Amino acid sequence: MKFSQQLLEAGQPILQAIYQHPFVEGIGNGDLPKEALTFYVGQDYNYLNAFIKVYAAAIQKSQTRADMAIFAKQIDFILNSEIHPHHNFCNVAGVKYETLQHEPQAPGTYLYNEHMYRAARTGDLIDIVAAMTPCPWTYLEIANRFVKQGKNTDDNVFKPWIDFYADMSHDEDSILQQMYDLIDREAEKYDQHRLDIVKEEFLKSCEMEWKFWDQAYKQTGWRFVKPMKQYY
Template sequence: MKFSEELTAAGQPILNEIIQHPFVQGIAEGHLPRAALTFYVGQDFNYLNAFIKVYAAAIQKSQTRADMAIFAKQIDFILNSEIHPHHNFCNVAGVAYESLQHEAQAPGTYLYNEHMYHAARTGDLIDIVAAMTPCPWTYVEIANLLVKEGKNTDQNVFKPWIDFYANIDDPDESLLPQFFGLIDREAEKYDRHRLDQVKEEFLKSCEMEWDFWDQAYYQKRWQFVKPLKQANQ
């Protein structure tokens, strides 16, 4: 079994829980509270800003231009394409996207961002990719399942969201085969103990994906701290 296959097999139970989460089920059925949608967009904008910075760190730790190109392309994707699912949620919620771009990090967002930053600061390239892969992996799996179940109908207000993440799984363009291939290549350099550390990083990100949906659905904010709104990001 390839190491990437070992990772996704270990993460499958968490993915199953994500799929059953009421937020994801709300996307499937076309009904979600306005507060959950706006909370999600504000936090995901924050999270994706961190994602861009971690991609830049991956470029610094890459040894070939081919690897650098993978991460550079993904920076462009976040900046210029991944705004579309945000617009879908905002349109359904009836709010301007720009109004949600300066939210302070909620606790779950802060933890997830710091988890990725830690991989970038202290880890090797495999650590960074392992910490980042659960995000695209779970989203593609969710979208593909919803398409398979016929949830992307014209009557579903979240059809643009579903179609967006299902369509990024194009075999010629998909990020996931590149990330999994990079993980498998880099895994050959390490012993079992080190690979178990990488696996833990991957699984922590999987769990934080679940928590990201959960904090948005229930709008989990700081209980005792009142953080300031973020400055321009």
């Protein structure tokens, strides 16, 4: 079994828990509180800013222009395309997207971002890709599951969100397949102990995907600290 498939198999229990989270179920049912939607968008905007920076770090650790092109394309995608599902949530919540773009990092966002930054600072290319893969993997799995369940109907206010991520999986040049290929290629350079560390990094990101939904649903902020807004 390829190493990328070993990672996906190990992450299945967490993926199942994500399916069952009330925020995710709310997307499928077309019903979520405004507060949860706005909290999510503010935090995901923050998270995707970090995602862009980590993709840039992956470019620095790439040895070929072909690899660089993969990450450059994803930076462009986040900057210019992944705003559409954010707009869907904002439209349903009745708020302007621009008003949510400077929210302080919530604890879960901070932890997730630092996890990715650590992979970029101290790891190799395989560490970065393993830490970043759970985000697109779980989102595409969620969306495709909803499509199979017939949840992307015209009366579901979150149909644009579902369709956006479901359509991504049909791309012949799928980012997920490219990431799997990178992981499998790089995995050949390491022994089992090193790959076990990579697997742990992957699984931590999977768990933080669950936590990201959970903090938005509960609007979990800092208890004692009043963090500053983010201006970038």
